Amino acid sequence: MKAGIITIGDEILIGQVVDTNAAWLGQILSETGIEIRKICTVSDRHEDIVLVLAQILNETDIVFITGGLGPTRDDITKKAIADFLGVEMFFHEETFEKITKMFERRGIPMSTSHHDQCLMPHGVKILNNSMGTAPGMLFYHKDKTIISMPGVPYEMKAIMTEEVIPWLSALSGNTIIHKTILTSCAGETIIEDKISDIVADFPEYLKIAYLPALAQVRLRLSASGDQTESIQKTVDHYTAALSERLSDIIYGYDDSSLEKEIYSICKEKGLKIGTAESCTGGSVASRIVSVAGSSAYYIGSVVSYSNEVKRNILKVKSSTLEHQGAVSEQTVIEMVDGALHTLEVDVAVATTGVAGPDGGSPEKPIGTIWICAGNTDIKITYLLRAGKDRGKNIEIATVYALTMLRKFIKENY
Amino acid sequence: MKAGIITIGDEILIGQVVDTNAAWLGQILSETGIEIRKICTVSDRHEDIVLVLAQILNETDIVFITGGLGPTRDDITKKAIADFLGVEMFFHEETFEKITKMFERRGIPMSTSHHDQCLMPHGVKILNNSMGTAPGMLFYHKDKTIISMPGVPYEMKAIMTEEVIPWLSALSGNTIIHKTILTSCAGETIIEDKISDIVADFPEYLKIAYLPALAQVRLRLSASGDQTESIQKTVDHYTAALSERLSDIIYGYDDSSLEKEIYSICKEKGLKIGTAESCTGGSVASRIVSVAGSSAYYIGSVVSYSNEVKRNILKVKSSTLEHQGAVSEQTVIEMVDGALHTLEVDVAVATTGVAGPDGGSPEKPIGTIWICAGNTDIKITYLLRAGKDRGKNIEIATVYALTMLRKFIKENY
Numbered sequence: 001m002k003a004g005i006i007t008i009g010d011e012i013l014i015g016q017v018v019d020t021n022a023a024w025l026g027q028i029l030s031e032t033g034i035e036i037r038k039i040c041t042v043s044d045r046h047e048d049i050v051l052v053l054a055q056i057l058n059e060t061d062i063v064f065i066t067g068g069l070g071p072t073r074d075d076i077t078k079k080a081i082a083d084f085l086g087v088e089m090f091f092h093e094e095t096f097e098k099i100t101k102m103f104e105r106r107g108i109p110m111s112t113s114h115h116d117q118c119l120m121p122h123g124v125k126i127l128n129n130s131m132g133t134a135p136g137m138l139f140y141h142k143d144k145t146i147i148s149m150p151g152v153p154y155e156m157k158a159i160m161t162e163e164v165i166p167w168l169s170a171l172s173g174n175t176i177i178h179k180t181i182l183t184s185c186a187g188e189t190i191i192e193d194k195i196s197d198i199v200a201d202f203p204e205y206l207k208i209a210y211l212p213a214l215a216q217v218r219l220r221l222s223a224s225g226d227q228t229e230s231i232q233k234t235v236d237h238y239t240a241a242l243s244e245r246l247s248d249i250i251y252g253y254d255d256s257s258l259e260k261e262i263y264s265i266c267k268e269k270g271l272k273i274g275t276a277e278s279c280t281g282g283s284v285a286s287r288i289v290s291v292a293g294s295s296a297y298y299i300g301s302v303v304s305y306s307n308e309v310k311r312n313i314l315k316v317k318s319s320t321l322e323h324q325g326a327v328s329e330q331t332v333i334e335m336v337d338g339a340l341h342t343l344e345v346d347v348a349v350a351t352t353g354v355a356g357p358d359g360g361s362p363e364k365p366i367g368t369i370w371i372c373a374g375n376t377d378i379k380i381t382y383l384l385r386a387g388k389d390r391g392k393n394i395e396i397a398t399v400y401a402l403t404m405l406r407k408f409i410k411e412n413y
Numbered sequence: 414m415k416a417g418i419i420t421i422g423d424e425i426l427i428g429q430v431v432d433t434n435a436a437w438l439g440q441i442l443s444e445t446g447i448e449i450r451k452i453c454t455v456s457d458r459h460e461d462i463v464l465v466l467a468q469i470l471n472e473t474d475i476v477f478i479t480g481g482l483g484p485t486r487d488d489i490t491k492k493a494i495a496d497f498l499g500v501e502m503f504f505h506e507e508t509f510e511k512i513t514k515m516f517e518r519r520g521i522p523m524s525t526s527h528h529d530q531c532l533m534p535h536g537v538k539i540l541n542n543s544m545g546t547a548p549g550m551l552f553y554h555k556d557k558t559i560i561s562m563p564g565v566p567y568e569m570k571a572i573m574t575e576e577v578i579p580w581l582s583a584l585s586g587n588t589i590i591h592k593t594i595l596t597s598c599a600g601e602t603i604i605e606d607k608i609s610d611i612v613a614d615f616p617e618y619l620k621i622a623y624l625p626a627l628a629q630v631r632l633r634l635s636a637s638g639d640q641t642e643s644i645q646k647t648v649d650h651y652t653a654a655l656s657e658r659l660s661d662i663i664y665g666y667d668d669s670s671l672e673k674e675i676y677s678i679c680k681e682k683g684l685k686i687g688t689a690e691s692c693t694g695g696s697v698a699s700r701i702v703s704v705a706g707s708s709a710y711y712i713g714s715v716v717s718y719s720n721e722v723k724r725n726i727l728k729v730k731s732s733t734l735e736h737q738g739a740v741s742e743q744t745v746i747e748m749v750d751g752a753l754h755t756l757e758v759d760v761a762v763a764t765t766g767v768a769g770p771d772g773g774s775p776e777k778p779i780g781t782i783w784i785c786a787g788n789t790d791i792k793i794t795y796l797l798r799a800g801k802d803r804g805k806n807i808e809i810a811t812v813y814a815l816t817m818l819r820k821f822i823k824e825n826y
Binding site: 280 | 436
């Protein structure tokens with residue numbers, strides 16, 4: 001079954017509000033095996049709604065409309081649906097009774113706009129709204145279906161969850177299965193080249209999408225069909241093949257993240273960790289503590305933005321800073337030693353580099369960043385050569401630091 | 414001028430990624446006086462892209478396409494545009510030279526997919542991408558315009574800001590003047606109530622938009638017309654009136670930020686600052702160092718996630734931790750004192766609180782966060798009562814800490 005989503009609202013068109021209704025609908029519908037073909041946002045102009053409804057219904061089997069916010073907006077949507085279907089409006093007594101009761105309970109007087117809420121296009125099948133006054137509406141049009149819901153997110157979600165999803169599940173036989181593979185510290189193109197032969201071997205119903213972010217790429221596999229078991233087997237088979245090929249850069253699957261993986265591995269191994277950050281300036285720490293429960297293994301960080309802090313708190317030797325500089329392998333190693341000692345942790349990771357836009361030199365251009373992870377016995381270091389953008393350099397260095405921290409623990413404990 | 418936006422990406426259709434590109438485009442385009450009529454998301458199927466392009470171009474004057482992420486996806490978009498226009502692809506030498514140079518500098522070998530990036534539909538006008546390899550493209554088609562850009566947000570934004578917006582401004586005769594007033598630590602409704610009489614007095618061509626974020630609200634004034642000078646006067650007049658009314662919560666204007674304001678004030682006063690963070694876990698530090706040049710006044714941070722670090726490095730008294738707890742006014746004051754002493758700075762700010770989702774108690778529920786800013790003589794403290802969401806609590810506390818740091822310096826130096 002192919003679906004389209006229409007969201008109505010000027011506030012979305014002008015970017016004042018991000019369309020999270022469509023994202024939520026896209027997710028829940030694709031999980032129930034429906035293929036979303038198109039999402040459109042239009043203003044609450046009558047003719048725009050009629051036009052987009054005709055277009056999307058022509059391309060799909062079912063259209064979901066979330067109708068802007070508030071009674072006025074809903075009226076325009078209802079009128080547009082009625083005109084598209086070529087039917088009249090009628091006064092829906094049951095809705096009127098429901099709204100009247102609701103208002104009596106709350107002691108609020110009814111207004112004209114609430115009265116108008118009870119006008120419905122002929123042929124409507126009412127979808128109960130347990131969270132508000134405006135009900136959802138379902139219409140059959142030839143062999144297609146139109147579902148219209150209010151734009152208030154919790155009302156829309158209630159109607160979907162309580163009324164629409166049960167109805168859809170009963171209808172469809174198809175399944176869609178997703179699997180996301182998470183990688184870091186390798187570019188999209190490099191990954192594509194590495195796995196091109198495996199991807200070429202995919203059956204037609206299996207697709208791959210590359211979702212890159214700074215220093216990270218997510219690979220999303222999607223398969224659809226009516227044979228749930230064999231689709232699952234195919235996804236599992238190719239996930240295993242890709243995982244083997246990309247084993248050096250994969251850190252997790254699906255909704256995980258580097259910091260969540262660090263959570264799991266630290267809890268599993270019973271380790272205390274700490275950080276010492278120069279150029280990343282607290283970014284590594286803030287990523288680690290973004291995970292609930294991180295206080296169980298994360299002790300703290302010394303953000304040593306100045307050489308004095310490197311010397312005084314992290315005990316980096318003056319001679320190292322003087323002869324090799326703050327941005328050097330020896331400094332980053334001594335920063336890890338300092339963090340291990342000062343914070344009294346098992347494993348630490350440190351960063352020092354030239355984030356830019358100033359401070360570069362011919363030997364150490366902007367983007368030169370040293371990273372070290374280690375314990376008192378073993379250290380691994382990496383010289384990252386990033387670009388010229390300060391913000392990106394900090395983010396990339398943060399991803400590398402988290403990757404190295406996880407890798408170090410994985411390989412040494 | 415009427416515009417449409419097309420975003421291409423399965424990840425948006427299935428709700429894995431929220432379409433922030435369209436929101437950003439909607440905002441910046443409507444600010445330049447363009448009317449957004451439709452936003453559509455489709456998958457990267459060739460025929461879907463061609464169809465939606467034809468539909469939207471029929472309804473508008475200019476279409477903006479953000480083309481999925483990465484080289485593979487871009488290829489499909491380019492091919493669809495070429496087929497829609499009825500033109501062939503050609504190898505664009507200048508793009509090839511640019512990419513080659515970029516890769517030589519980074520010492521990365523080029524692959525086939527980078528080669529394919531240089532294929533362009535005939536009739537293309539290249540829009541320079543200062544942030545990546547895939548350039549933006551502009552096509553004239555009859556009396557309409559198609560603009561296609563990569564889907565990576567910072568690349569798309571760079572192309573829009575550096576290439577498209579100047580081109581659009583030159584096209585239209587109208588002047589649009591914007592002024593953004595930045596506030597923190599007050600809600601949208603409170604601000605609306607405070608300034609409702611001033612806003613009621615606005616002339617018709619002056620509009621206000623409330624752009625709320627966590628613990629921050631931006632007020633954007635927009636005025637448009639062909640009388641540049643009188644429009645500017647009106648904007649200045651109402652900016653002054655609003656600034657006077659909201660003086661206690663305004664921290665800056667336009668593209669500024671709390672951390673940029675801290676930069677200015679620290680440089681101006683010649684101060685060294687530091688931070689001591691418990692619940693914010695490095696967020697305050699990372700916001701401060703996001704500003705280029707922050708190493709001139711920012712010395713560092715002690716992220717004291719554990720009580721040991723609070724005791725050992727920040728010298729918070731054991732008796733304080735024992736009797737008043739880590740989340741207390743006395744602890745946050747001693748953290749500031751510890752930061753002042755250990756980091757050897759003039760002014761410090763500290764945070765300690767229950768970020769959640771665990772760790773709350775009847776006396777100190779989740780969201781209880783103490784913040785202190787001060788020097789050796791004076792301290793200001795604030796008890797923030799935030800909500801139940803860990804991520805939001807950290808962000809709100811960070812905004813409060815930066816606001817208090819700025820306020821303290823402004824009032825005491």
